[in-house]
Amino acid sequence: MSELLQNHNFKFQKKYGQNFLQDVKIPRRIAMECTDFTFPEGDVIPDEKADSLILEIGPGAGILTKELAKRFRKVVAVEIDTSLEGVLKDSLAGYDNIEVVFSDIMDVDLVPFLEEKRRRDDGSLMPVSVCANLPYYITTPIIMKLLEEYPDFNFITVMVQKEVAVRLCAPAGDSEYGAITAQINLFGKAKRLFTVPSGCFYPRPKIDSAVIRIELYDKPKYAPDVAKETSTVIKNAFAMRRKTLSNALSGMYKGLSKEELGRKISEILGKGADVRGEKLTTDEFARLAMTLKDYK
Ligand code: SAM
Numbered sequence: 118m119s120e121l122l123q124n125h126n127f128k129f130q131k132k133y134g135q136n137f138l139q140d141v142k143i144p145r146r147i148a149m150e151c152t153d154f155t156f157p158e159g160d161v162i163p164d165e166k167a168d169s170l171i172l173e174i175g176p177g178a179g180i181l182t183k184e185l186a187k188r189f190r191k192v193v194a195v196e197i198d199t200s201l202e203g204v205l206k207d208s209l210a211g212y213d214n215i216e217v218v219f220s221d222i223m224d225v226d227l228v229p230f231l232e233e234k235r236r237r238d239d240g241s242l243m244p245v246s247v248c249a250n251l252p253y254y255i256t257t258p259i260i261m262k263l264l265e266e267y268p269d270f271n272f273i274t275v276m277v278q279k280e281v282a283v284r285l286c287a288p289a290g291d292s293e294y295g296a297i298t299a300q301i302n303l304f305g306k307a308k309r310l311f312t313v314p315s316g317c318f319y320p321r322p323k324i325d326s327a328v329i330r331i332e333l334y335d336k337p338k339y340a341p342d343v344a345k346e347t348s349t350v351i352k353n354a355f356a357m358r359r360k361t362l363s364n365a366l367s368g369m370y371k372g373l374s375k376e377e378l379g380r381k382i383s384e385i386l387g388k389g390a391d392v393r394g395e396k397l398t399t400d401e402f403a404r405l406a407m408t409l410k411d412y413k
Pocket residue numbers: 133134135136137138139174175176177178179180181195196197198220221222223250251252253255
C-alpha cells in the first residue's frame with residue numbers, strides 16, 4: 118500500500134470495490150486511449166490540453182485522475198467514500214483543473230450536473246467523456262445509467278473484470294452475447310482495448326481486468342422512446358435465455374396468444390418462430406419492439 122494511504126490511515130472497503138491501481142503506466146495508458154485525441158507517446162505532457170471535460174467515477178487515491186488532468190481541460194471526479202478526502206487533497210494538490218465531488222454516482226442527476234460542469238466561460242459546452250476504473254460490484258448499473266441518462270458523451274472508457282469486458286464487446290450470436298451487449302449497441306459500439314493483470318491492483322483481486330471503450334453514435338441511432346421500449350424487450354428476452362423468443366416475450370404482449378406471437382416474430386424477422394434472443398442484433402430487437410408495441 119502506498120505511503121500516502123498509510124499516512125492517512127486509510128482502510129480499504131470491500132463494499133465499495135476498492136482495488137487501486139499501483140503503477141502509473143496503466144492509468145497513463147487509459148488516459149491516453151480514452152478518447153480519439155492523439156497524445157504524445159510516453160509521459161510527455163501535451164503543450165495544449167484536449168478541450169474536453171472528463172467525468173471520472175471513483176478516483177480512489179487519484180492515480181488515474183492526475184493522468185487525466187495532465188491531458189484534458191477539466192476533470193470532475195465523483196467518489197462515494199468520504200474517508201478518501203484527505204488522501205485526495207494531498208495527492209491532487211497542485212492541479213487546478215480537478216474537482217472532486219463526494220457522492221454515490223447512482224444518485225447524481227447527470228443532465229443538470231454535467232451541463233454546469235461542461236460550461237465554458239463564453240457559455241458554450243465542452244465535449245464530455247467518461248473515464249473510470251469501475252467498482253466491480255456495480256459495473257453494469259453504472260454503464261446503463263451513463264448510456265440512458267446522458268446520450269451526449271463522446272466516449273465511455275471503463276476498466277471492468279475481464280469476463281465482463283468480453284461480454285460487453287461480444288457480437289450477436291456469440292455465447293458471451295447478453296442483454297447488456299445488445300443494450301450498449303442501442304447507444305454506441307464497445308471495443309476492447311487491453312487487459313490488465315490482477316497483480317497491478319492493491320488489494321489484488323481474484324481475476325484480471327480489461328479496459329473497454331464505448332464510442333457513442335454521433336447522433337442517437339434510436340429515439341429515446343424507441344431505445345426504452347427496445348431495452349425492455351431485450352431484458353425480457355435475456356431474462357429467460359433458454360426459452361424461445363415467443364415464450365420469453367409472451368408475458369409482455371398480452372394481446373397475442375403464444376402462437377400468434379411466434380408467427381408475428383417470424384414475419385418481422387424472417388426467422389423461424391423458435392429463434393432465441395441471443396441470436397438477434399440490436400436492430401432486430403428494435404424492429405420487434407416497434408412492430409409489437411400495440412399488442413401489449
Ligand atoms: N480510480 C482508482 C484507481 O484506479 O486506483 C480507484 C478505482 S476502485 C476500483 C473504485 C473506486 O470507486 C473506489 O475509489 C470506490 O470508493 C469508488 N466507488 C465505489 N462505488 C461508488 C459509487 N457508487 N459512486 C462513486 N464512487 C464509487
